[in-house]
Amino acid sequence: MDNNKGSVWVIAEQGKLGILDVSLQLIDKARQLADTLGSPVEVVSLGYQCELIGTQLIAAGADKVYIADDPATAVYQAELYTKIISQLFKQQQPNIVLVGSTFMGRELAPILAATLKTGLTAHCTDLCLDEKGILEQKIPAYGGMMTIVCPEKRPQMATVAKGVFGLPNPDNERTGEILTLEIPNDFKARIRTIEIVKEEVPSISLESADKIVAGGAGAQNIKGWNMIKELANLLGAGLGSTRPAVDEAWIKIDSMIGQSGKMVNPKLYIGIGLSGEQQHMVGIVDSEIMIAINNDEQSPVFSQVDYGIVDDCQLFLPELIKKLKAHQEQ
Numbered sequence: 028m029d030n031n032k033g034s035v036w037v038i039a040e041q042g043k044l045g046i047l048d049v050s051l052q053l054i055d056k057a058r059q060l061a062d063t064l065g066s067p068v069e070v071v072s073l074g075y076q077c078e079l080i081g082t083q084l085i086a087a088g089a090d091k092v093y094i095a096d097d098p099a100t101a102v103y104q105a106e107l108y109t110k111i112i113s114q115l116f117k118q119q120q121p122n123i124v125l126v127g128s129t130f131m132g133r134e135l136a137p138i139l140a141a142t143l144k145t146g147l148t149a150h151c152t153d154l155c156l157d158e159k160g161i162l163e164q165k166i167p168a169y170g171g172m173m174t175i176v177c178p179e180k181r182p183q184m185a186t187v188a189k190g191v192f193g194l195p196n197p198d199n200e201r202t203g204e205i206l207t208l209e210i211p212n213d214f215k216a217r218i219r220t221i222e223i224v225k226e227e228v229p230s231i232s233l234e235s236a237d238k239i240v241a242g243g244a245g246a247q248n249i250k251g252w253n254m255i256k257e258l259a260n261l262l263g264a265g266l267g268s269t270r271p272a273v274d275e276a277w278i279k280i281d282s283m284i285g286q287s288g289k290m291v292n293p294k295l296y297i298g299i300g301l302s303g304e305q306q307h308m309v310g311i312v313d314s315e316i317m318i319a320i321n322n323d324e325q326s327p328v329f330s331q332v333d334y335g336i337v338d339d340c341q342l343f344l345p346e347l348i349k350k351l352k353a354h355q356e357q
């Protein structure tokens with residue numbers, strides 16, 4: 028078989044409300060890639076009490092769906108999921124495998140890649156095919172975009188965050204095959220997930236926020252960070268961050284915007300004390316109006332935004348907050 032002719036697969040993740048949007052978006056992308064290659068789209072999805080999932084996946088663009096519908100796969104179990112999916116991949120020899128950059132995907136994809144002794148590109152921001160049909164996996168790096176390819180090993184594996192690709196238009200007339208996966212009953216896991224408890228989410232979700240205030244390393248300390256948070260609250264904006272703010276534990280990782288974080292599209296984005304690194308900026312390219320506050324007039328962030336304020340945020344923010352409060356009290 029031509030090395031690039033096998034099927035294009037998606038590992039589709041189930042949430043409380045059905046298949047996650049990111050998985051549907053990946054099925055749409057898989058469909059485009061598969062149509063170019065002349066290959067089928069196949070989807071594997073593990074869960075419990077999910078009998079309607081198969082038809083939803085076919086309507087989204089899958090030709091064949093493998094479902095595990097069993098109490099043992101009700102919640103994500105790293106070892107069991109790896110065992111089931113890697114066995115399936117060894118039998119079916121997929122050419123390409125796409126996985127959502129979710130908490131599950133970020134763990135499962137590298138374990139699978141290591142098990143299958145193949146490569147994986149994490150957090151891709153675009154996927155296309157070269158003239159030989161090899162998957163070009165695009166990521167922001169070194170101040171620009173980099174293309175990673177996996178020319179020899181199969182499958183070619185990539186993770187992609189929610190929002191990078193669009194949702195498919197479901198076609199309920201599409202037909203496909205739905206197969207049920209056997210769950211190994213003698214499987215002894217060393218680690219077992221008992222329950223997945225969702226963390227409390229901030230009242231304004233970054234994905235749907237009209238306004239976003241994002242802070243970076245330039246906040247310098249928790250006091251500086253709290254001023255950025257206060258500004259976000261005063262503006263009724265979502266609070267986003269760069270990676271250093273997460274590393275400093277000023278805020279949780281689900282606030283991180285960019286290549287390994289969230290893709291956002293607010294009407295107004297204000298970036299404070301951040302340098303405009305590609306890995307962050309790739310997450311905000313669809314923002315309408317962008318403002319940066321940075322004390323270094325040479326900062327690369329200024330060439331990427333609509334308005335720039337050169338100032339020390341430790342001095343600028345207290346003044347801005349004072350003025351906004353006075354304005355709101357009037």
Ligand SMILES: Cc1cc2nc3c(=O)[nH]c(=O)nc-3n(C[C@H](O)[C@H](O)[C@H](O)COP(=O)(O)OP(=O)(O)OC[C@H]3O[C@@H](n4cnc5c(N)ncnc54)[C@H](O)[C@@H]3O)c2cc1C
Nearest residue numbers: 243244245269270285286287288300301302306307322340
């Ligand atoms: C594979 C990979 C994936 C990554 N994914 C992401 C991602 O998804 N999201 C992300 O954000 N990062 C990501 N990163 C990290 C990214 O490369 C950068 O390191 C990060 O975005 C830089 O954050 P920053 O701008 O806050 O910090 P810095 O680059 O350190 O910039 C701090 C800025 O603050 C300014 N400053 C300092 N003091 C003040 C002050 N008092 N007032 C005003 N300004 C001040 C400085 O002039 C500087 O420009 C990733 C990296 C890799 C390798």
